[in-house]
């Protein structure tokens with residue numbers, strides 16, 4: 001396959017950045033999208049130019065490190081996969097591919113396609129946990145049975161990889177899908193219910209402070225989420241939030 | 251040769267750990283506030299250790315090279331975690347888990363450590379459930395289990411094919427809580443490049459801030475290395491792209507002995523290599539062997555027809571298939587340990603029966619399971635006359651609920667749908683049992699420097715059983731290190747903060763700077779990956795699944811040659827003090843180029859076969875690994891002497907008081 005790549009190049013946070021064009025040849029359908037970028041970088045290094053910086057690690061869709069806005073879609077045209085799992089067979093010979101970083105106020109660009117997503121970590125530190133110490137004498141794991149349906153729903157919410165595609169896709173740069181996935185997971189389990197109220201209030205407060213936008217129920221996040229995290233989680237979080245806010249006024 | 255002191259406490263094996271905990275010194279809460287601990291790595295081992303120590307009151311500084319602690323490579327673990335809960339009532343016990351692990355490791359692990367691991371395994375599951383880890387449950391709301399290789403009980407807890415993710419997110423949330431409280435200071439995108447010793451004790455590290463590229467100094471009263479395994483020395487492996495040996499190698503060069511470096515695990519079920527562009531290999535979890543049957547055609551004509559595409563696997567009738575694991579190992583069948591399964595696949599492929607174009611693939615087939623589950627569902631639903639199509643459809647739903655994400659992953663990579671055609675799989679490098687030598691307290695040979703998780707060598711001997719790495723990482727981090735480290739830190743309650751403005755830190759930083767400057771100034775013509783791929787090929791061909799004296803000697807010469815060329819012809823674009831992923835890789839590959847040689851040397855000195863280490867010269871008539879207990883019942887612990895090619899071998903002899911050494915038999 002012969003392709004034309006249009007890639008966002010930006011030297012650092014303070015650089016303005018612009019698109020650059022790179023023709024590339026010999027791309028095989030079995031390559032992953034990131035392997036295609038490896039080929040480009042190998043060529044750039046050979047020519048003495050700076051390779052394109054992009055984030056990645058596991059390359060199997062689970063660490064949440066890879067990102068990329070590809071032809072206007074977070075993680076590219078395929079559904080239910082991350083960029084590292086996107087394969088070149090999804091493209092045709094002669095295509096032009098536009099590759100850009102996540103764009104959101106809360107995710108500043110570090111270099112080229114690499115952005116800073118530590119805002120997510122700070123939201124997690126505000127309440128994304130159960131306050132239980134390591135002790136070696138917590139109660140037996142089977143002491144509280146959990147209905148399979150609830151456990152399964154909690155699991156589905158917990159599969160969020162924290163990649164940020166939902167934020168990058170949302171026209172308001174809202175982090176609702178990400179935050180609601182954690183709030184839902186813990187709200188669905190008896191272990192998480194004790195702190196449910198404080199958790200949702202604190203995480204939402206932090207989310208607003210970090211500069212993520214409001215949710216206007218567009219639903220684009222769910223479509224682009226590589227883990228197919230459901231909008232139901234946002235509805236659940238809204239209910240949790242209302243409950244908590246009302247109780248708080250007592 | 252010196253004798254290594256493993257510090258294993260006396261007494262009967264079931265009492266050792268509790269007695270030890272009662273005897274070691276403690277640090278009181280007020281004093282813990284004056285003590286800083288550095289933890290390099292935020293995977294299951296480092297993440298759980300950092301959180302637990304912060305809860306206890308220590309000031310923790312945690313490091314990872316990714317942009318968030320949640321992305322450590324543990325996230326990718328798929329199949330499950332073992333624990334001797336005996337929830338299934340199938341006869342499991344702490345002793346049985348201990349026994350299976352020692353036997354699975356081919357009797358090359360330290361008994362006392364393994365027993366402790368089995369003992370605390372039950373606490374892990376309780377702890378994780380309390381944190382909100384959503385393990386799989388049955389319809390009664392209780393925890394479900396599956397079976398893994400090398401065991402005849404069901405003791406593996408799981409969360410679909412994403413167990414590592416769920417466990418790591420549990421540890422990460424425990425960390426997040428402490429980060430929020432200011433008890434853990436998290437340094438993302440930081441790479442440890444040197445250990446700082448003061449008066450012979452580990453007192454700090456030099457790390458490179460991967461965003462600014464600047465070197466930074468950090469001090470602590472103890473340093474914990476939890477940096478994971480070194481499988482990427484082979485270039486292609488199931489590890490994440492950034493997984494590396496640098497932290498471990500740096501402490502090795504400062505005095506920590508490296509144990510059993512040649513003990514590498516080659517995992518039998520991975521997606522085969524498809525071409526030169528390949529950057530990594532993808533695991534298909536061992537849990538699939540619960541339901542998948544492994545086979546190749548019996549007849550060469552069928553093999554050829556499949557390769558040409560004139561026949562499909564489904565066209566081959568049962569009697570013309572060779573379910574070689576079931577044939578050779580009837581007692582364990584498809585659930586033999588990994589080393590055995592990998593060699594059996596290699597044996598068939600070497601004999602010419604590989605089922606893909608490269609001749610390096612076998613089938614992992616779910617057709618029988620789909621049919622069996624479909625029938626079960628039909629019976630449960632009272633559908634006596636269900637059509638075959640309906641039955642298979644229902645069977646596929648069951649398989650999807652169990653392994654959905656793995657099947658999707660396979661489909662996306664290969665474009666073949668495993669619900670309808672068998673997967674093609676082949677062994678790939680997956681895990682390293684070898685690692686930094688540690689004593690019973692998990693301390694290395696450098697005072698105050700600890701190693702936990704995959705980075706140490708301690709529990710798996712020459713072969714790790716599936717679902718035991720997650721168990722070990724969390725055991726070390728939640729339940730072992732937080733106790734044992736106190737015994738050492740008890741001497742430091744009056745030390746006070748350790749300054750980074752000292753000659754020792756100056757020197758360590760300068761050493762790193764000089765190293766990087768020399769790499770940057772080579773100005774050659776080849777990329778880091780070029781050298782890494784060449785090293786990987788030598789390692790795979792000569793220090794891989796089968797090893798022999800001649801090949802190992804050649805490997806040593808070849809690795810040296812590649813290393814020399816690396817320092818002459820490497821090109822790193824950009825500058826040191828900026829975000830520069832090529833430089834990050836160069837630092838890691840420079841260390842792999844030294845470690846690879848040590849692995850080959852270790853494999854050469856161990857002329858027996860054991861577990862994942864298969865010396866062709868030492869096999870039984872049936873081609874099974876043949877141990878030599880008389881000469882090799884020891885741990886090889888290598889000391890750095892100032893010249894990487896001339897390390898010194900120390901031996902820790904292994905005593906088996908509770909388990910009798912016998913030939914491993916899975917027939």
Ligand SMILES: Cc1cc2nc3c(=O)[nH]c(=O)nc-3n(C[C@H](O)[C@H](O)[C@H](O)COP(=O)(O)OP(=O)(O)OC[C@H]3O[C@@H](n4cnc5c(N)ncnc54)[C@H](O)[C@@H]3O)c2cc1C
Nearest residue numbers: 291292293294295315324329330442478703704717719720
């Ligand atoms: C695909 C796959 C599937 C697996 N499935 C299973 C399974 O089902 N069951 C099971 O028991 N085991 C499984 N394993 C093995 C298991 O996942 C690992 O052995 C285990 O997770 C290792 O954990 P760890 O905490 O020791 O290291 P890791 O999780 O690898 O973490 C290493 C940490 O160290 C950091 N680090 C490394 N070097 C540096 C440095 N120089 N400076 C700063 N930070 C550094 C990294 O950023 C990271 O945070 C699997 C492994 C793979 C590859």
Ligand code: SF4
Nearest residue numbers: 160161163164166225
């Ligand atoms: S909700 Fe989906 S898109 Fe958003 S961070 Fe999680 S996995 Fe990524």
Ligand code: FES
Nearest residue numbers: 057059064066084
């Ligand atoms: S690189 Fe890990 S999800 Fe893509």
